[in-house]
Amino acid sequence: MRELWNLFALFFKIGLFTFGGGYAMLPLLKAELVNKRRFVSEQELLDLYSIGQCTPGIIAINVATFIGYQQKGVCGAVMTTLGMVLPSLIIIVLIASVLQNFADNRYVAYAFAGIRICVAALIADVIFDLARKNIKGFLNVFVFMGALALLIMFNLSAVWIVIVSGIFALLVNEIGRRKK
Amino acid sequence: MIYLLLLFEFFKIGLFAIGGGLVTVPFLFDLAEKYDWFTASELTDMIAISESTPGPIGVNMATFAGFKSAGIMGAIVATFGLVLPSVIIIIWVARLMQKYSGNARTHAILEGIRPAVLALILFAGLQVARIALNGSLEILMFAALLSMMRLWKQSPVLYLGLAAVLGIALKL
Incomplete structure (x- = not known):
């Protein structure tokens, strides 16, 4: 209580x-x-x-x-x-x-x-x-700058920023696994 | 029955407005057109007041629109309708997250999104700054407040109070 x-x-x-x-x-x-x-x-x-x-x-x-x-x-x-x-x-x-x-x-x-x-x-x-x-390494900087650019230049909706970066993270993760 | 109608309309807004509070604005303009609860120009005033009162903008606007439509009960019903979809869906999502929290893939995706969320936060900050920092005195105050925050980690509430007092003292 x-x-x-x-x-x-x-x-x-x-x-x-x-x-x-x-x-x-x-x-x-x-x-x-x-x-x-x-x-x-x-x-x-x-x-x-x-x-x-x-x-x-x-x-x-x-x-x-x-x-x-x-x-x-x-x-x-x-x-x-x-x-x-x-x-x-x-x-x-x-x-x-x-x-x-x-x-x-x-x-x-x-x-x-x-x-x-x-x-x-x-x-x-x-x-x-x-x-x-939370921004460590090249990939993180790339995602941060990329998201910021999409927001400022195209005023892309926040929902899409999250979805696109999520898909990107998934792809990077899959490629990383294949290499191993 | 206006309360049921309010509940239904704001439930819809809660369900379809995805993101920050301002995404509810177009939905509210639709309401102004569809019903005689409030006019579009009243709504414009409501948005301005909602931005400069405590509380998240989305909740403030729903409460205000509900109050204009049907008094205090209207305010309560509209707010209840707005948050109900969130509560139901988030509880469901939270359960899912607990189930998959150990999953390496989920982990990698969430970690990969974090820099993008930081970009979203920075963008939100830039939009506030664009409106708030409209003179050299304002920029000076911003720099002073930020330096204080970096040096002494005090509660945000303290800085907000200080800024309000400074705003009145300096007639910003």
Whole structure:
């Protein structure tokens, strides 16, 4: 019971401090799940994003559900998802019903301009950490640069990036085996 | 019965919107056209507010659209509909993953995808940066925050709070 409550509280916090899409959530997930609680490794966290990216539903929820299930089965999955969406529900209902001019408020706009800069910095910070352990060797660099080029030049959908790199990894793996 | 309809429509969005929260936007515009729940221009405002409030954008937009359509119950039903496909499918996928976690091929594929996921994260960061870093003061603040993060590994929450205060103090 207590662990379920902790999972709920943890994802409530993550939901509350996620500003933006699912990728803006990654620095928080890494700080809480990898560094502080050691629920998953950095590698597993990236794998969750690969899976969350190509399964139906928005990434933030997919990742939350996955971690909840890993920790405490179906009940855990329900608790993390509930924790993740509850801050949104409360805040949006408040804004929609009483704080209708919330987004037009000058100070709110200033604060959010600051927060967006921080989100960009947090993502940069996480990339430095993750790149060191996950981009090793020529093939990794090739996949990273290739994916980035496809994204920037052709605005290819993220789902395709994951699928294409997965097929590439499978082929490389098969060729490697044949050689042995 | 608007609640059932909301549940059905948002379940569909949860099922067919694959990826980040913004992929739900075209689906929401379809809803604006199909029903008289909210107009396209109201939806544009909702998207702007969802981007600048806590919580993942996709969830915020579903909650907002649900609230506009049918009040608090509408918000709850729409959010429930949005996450239900994720919960069902991810639990199924997680079971599969546990079964194949020892498989060398699965391992090789996941490992090979990681650099591509990093590219996706960098691309998401670049898009945020393009909007956020629109002046020299902003770039300076970005550099200062990033250096602090590299030097002192503090909680992201602390930096977010600091950045909000700085944003107000500097009138960004």
